[in-house]
Amino acid sequence: MNGEHERAQELLAAHALHALDDEDRVSLEQLVRDHVNGCDECRTAMWSFEAISADLALAADPVPPPSSLTGRLRRDLRSPQRVSVWARSAVAASIILVLSALAVWNAHLHGLVTRAESSQQLTGEVLDTMSRQDSRLVTLGAGDTSAMTGQVVAAYVPGRARMYLFGSMPAPHHDRVYQIWLGRQGIYASEGTFVPESSGQVVVRIMADPTVFDAVLITEEPASGSSSPSGRHVLTASL
Amino acid sequence: MRDAELQTRVAAGDQAAFEELYRRYAAPAYGLALRVLASEPLAQDVVHDAFLALWRAPEAFDPARGSFRSFFLSLVHHRSVDTVRREERLRRRTQRMNLQAVQDEQDVAERVAQDAWLVDLRDRVVKALETLSDEQREVVELAYFEGLTQARIAERTGVPLGTVKTRTLAALRRLRQVLEEEEE
Secondary structure: OOOHHHHHHHHHHHOOOOOOOOOHHHHHHHHHOOHHHHHHHHHHHHHHHHHHHHHHHHOOOOOOEEEEEEHHHHHHOOOOOOHHHHHHHHHHHHHHHHHHHHOOOOOOOOOOEEOOOOHHHHHHHHHHHHHHHOOOOEOEEEEOOOOOOOOEEEEEOOOOOOEEEEEOOOOOOOEEEEEEEEEEEOOOOOOOOOOOOOOOOEEEEEOOOOHOOOOOEEEEOOOOOOOOOOEEEEEEEEE | OOOOHHHHHHHHHHHHHHHHHHHHHHHHHHHHHHHHOOHHHHHHHHHHHHHHHHHOOOHOOOOHHHHHHHHHHHHHHHHHHHHHHHHHHHOOHHHHOOOHHHHHHHHHHHHHHOOOOHHHHHHHHHHHOOOOOOOHHHHHHHOOOOOOOOHHHHHHHOOOOHHHHHHHHHHHHHHHHHHHHHOO
């Protein structure tokens, strides 16, 4: 048992420094499920290591950013991408347009992601989610600032084991697909792959409780999908 | 006003609260991003994106999971490391800029204007790092500030991967012990 603590904490320490290699990341995912989640000692170590890692940032000399950055940020704060309560009705209206144009559900999803029985049913589910007062709407932002990424919103109701991603994206490169990941503390689990409609429209239902995770990520991967997010980070958001 | 309270106001759309958080954390965040990325444009992108994410998805911060400071600086660090790994060319030593020169150009008065508690915490972290052995400090710095994975650290230093892992764990345990002792 001590060996398991040591092994887990060794991986947690590397994870906290963001220094895990892919192979060890897979091992850590397994250990978190099988051991860490039920081990007070290792969970405490995990939180401590994460906090220490964050504080290490302070060891770098603080440098005030140039005033141009402040100006750029203030400009971007005024952009309409912040999804607020007052904007929900507008977003709901736009989703109706998106869904009414959705001729064929074209997401090829594995695992927890299910194919929609019909676009009509999916329309109802998404609108039901959007209309609830306790729903959350999160706009995904560009994972790679130089890339053309499209616009996608995640919608979910905390406590319900499903989340919807909708919007539009450009087609992935030849022989590539988009892959959805839900992450927690930097550890990502695949929620399936998809290809947008030829028109670029995307509507995906994910059968998972997003409140268990702290991030959603869409990457571009080989057609067979990947075991970890290794391709271009296209869109991402904190949950 | 405490960070968590400011963050609550940010979630309600209070731009003044956002600007106060920016005032507190822009310099540590930019300093960190510069140290990892050694590139002003990339560091500005990282800090810009991190603050914008804070504004656009403020619910991402959950006080139950830790302090705002930890949350935000972790976000900046992760984005910095992800960026440096995508920009392999930045690893070439010959392209690394002279960070000291950059820092000397900054307004010293602004740096001194950091909140006292943040300056105090920084002193504690620097002193805690000094308690590590040279070998332990090397693996922490290569991982955290150079963005190297443990396999790359083993390659760079010629130390077996298993040793890199045990040194990393020992280093974080030591830092934990020192910093927690100081808090008591």
